[in-house]
Amino acid sequence: MVQPYKHEPFTDFAVEEERNAYLEALKTVEGYLGQDYDLIIGGERVTTEEKIISYNPANKEEVIGRVSKANQELAEKAMQAAVEAFKTWKKVKAETRADVLFKAAAIIRRRKHEFSALLTKEAGKPWNEADADTAEAIDFLEYYGRQMLKHKDGVPVNSRPNEYNRYDYIPLGVGVIISPWNFPLAIMAGTTVAALVTGNTVLLKPASTTPVVAAKFVEVLEQAGLPKGVLNFVPGSGAEVGDYLVDHKDTRFISFTGSRDVGLRIFNRAATHGDGQLWLKRVISEMGGKDTIVVDKEADLELAAKSIVASAFGFSGQKCSACSRAVIVEDVYDQVLNRVTELTNELKVGNPEDNSHFMGPVIDQSAFNKIMDYVEIGKQEGRVVAGGEGDSSTGYFIQPTVIADVDPKARLMQEEIFGPVVAFSKARDFDHAIEIANNTEYGLTGAVITTNRDHIQKAREDFHVGNLYFNRGCTGAIVGYQPFGGFNMSGTDSKAGGPDYLLLHMQGQTTSEMY
Structure with a gap:
């Protein structure tokens, strides 16, 4: 039985043991600074000559890592892998998909300080801010897994004599996730797994200033048992790879967090119907505030x-x-x-x-x-x-x-x-x-x-x-306490961490059987 959702507690760094553990985690992260990270397309690792180099914003000479950079050709390969994987992933039981999220949450919880220390290094987050970011990522995994178990049987509708009606939620298709650098673990993880647990396949394009933590998170999902091709990791230029994927006829939805101007650009491009496109693309967008x-x-x-x-x-x-x-x-x-x-x-x-x-x-x-x-x-x-x-x-x-x-x-x-x-x-x-x-x-x-x-x-x-x-x-x-999202130019008010967020990644289907 799945335990009720409770949000991940924040670390009390007034406790000496926790302080020492964080310092050790910083040493762990320092031990793998400067490594190379591959694209992941159809479950295969792909190395490119061109790299996105991630630097420490507090010490700008320090290289956090070098991440292979996708181009349009590789983005197309990733799209086709996602289209193919959707055929099977959409039929995987919701309980199985949710279990991937619960396993990933357990892995990150065991490595909580390490992920937070990586956020300190790559995003310049102070300890408390990094700890809250990691806790929120765990919260998204736990909360969305449970929400999917609530949605898996649809909602009741009325039936007349000699008639059985059902209203079920089914996945949309391939989603493009464009995640921000300011919550490079929490928002990146939350937007990605919301799409995955609802039965969609994903192309993840993380922010170019914080791609290493995204690469580490993708490794966690692999370890948690996510099948090949369901999540494809394609960091790259917004102008080259981002626009290409937003415009693609096989893209069913785009989940974006970032600036107002980029959000409007995505919204406009997604509204254009391309040759061979069978649907209106859905846009889930969080675009900032004042x-x-x-x-x-x-x-x-x-x-x-x-x-x-x-x-x-x-x-x-x-x-x-x-x-x-x-x-x-x-x-x-x-x-x-x-x-x-x-x-x-x-x-x-x-x-x-x-x-x-x-x-x-x-x-x-x-x-x-x-x-x-x-x-x-x-x-x-x-x-x-x-x-x-x-x-x-x-x-x-x-x-x-x-x-x-x-x-x-x-x-x-x-x-x-x-x-x-x-x-x-x-x-x-x-x-x-x-x-x-x-x-x-x-x-x-x-x-x-x-x-x-x-x-x-x-x-x-x-x-x-x-x-x-x-x-x-x-x-x-x-997450789960104050669902988050805004009005007007702040986006589509999609309310991340709320009870109806997963529904944005699915569509309702009515079936009616006569007896």
Whole structure:
């Protein structure tokens, strides 16, 4: 009997034994830095001359690994392997498919610190952030396995005398999974196994900055008994391999997590009907946010300040759910701003292998340049009260930055920065704060800090985001507890880690038999 789902606990690094275990895991990962990783097509390993080289963003000379890079010819071979494997995988019992996920979860749980240490090295994640990423990957495996067991017999429908009707869910076909670098284990794993457990076959194209952790995860699924051809590992260029697979006539669905602009590009291309294509492609898309924490005048102001700092600067603000806008009712604006400034100035930034550092680097030079450009824009649009400096000499480090007195329509309050920068705006009252919170094209997460029950109810009704939190930060959704996804330009509100997410990877079929 499958045990009820409970989310994977986070590690308490205050315990010496856990700290030592993490340091050992870092040594384990250092032992295999610089290795080569192959493509996997139809269960066979394929080596290419051209490689994607993964570097440590905290120590940019350190090579994490070299991953073979797919081209269109190899992408086509992978597609045909996936088409062929679908013929048999779609008929494998749901219980068997779920068992692959449960076995993979057990393997990762035994190697939890190793996977987290790899995230520290490859993605620049501090210990707690890496640990949460790995825990979430385990959660997705456990949760989606159980959800498939719930969906396997379809749902009841009515039958009349001498008639038997059934409504069953069947797989879609071949899915293209395009996963992000900011949760390179959790989101990559979750989107991949949601497609697999529902009976689809997959071409996985991970982010080019974090391909090694994806390669390690694919090895785990092989070890867990996933048949050949069901998952094909094809890292490569978005312009070459990504577009080719999105456009392919045999692609049935695309599951994408990333930027607004790339998401819109995929959505548009997927809508085009190609020669020989028998279906409308389905797109599951999570495209980012411009997330606001609203602080009411009736609020725990210390909680508000701590929530803003944790949500804005956790993993250097590189979360689509990160707080990049703080909208404070004017009665308490100065108090909250001053406390956030104090707390921000206490944060330590440095190599995340040292657990005393709250923040590590941003992901690469391109991100560093973009974020620092926004800091310069912020100096024109407001006043910098904390941070504002960056140093990319050894790694891509940016100080956590608070910019005060920003107009709600300014660029800093409208455009996704994806870095450790939070802009403060003043609201006349609570109604005005909600109005400002809604004035972006995104609608992913938001939080409201207030002790006023009427204002909580107003926010429930009027704050238009997919994930709304009260009296806590706006990051940290847990699989099965806070299904995650947003409105408007934040994507298709697909609610990852929620009860209907797997249904997006299947289609309903009605059968009716007369007796």
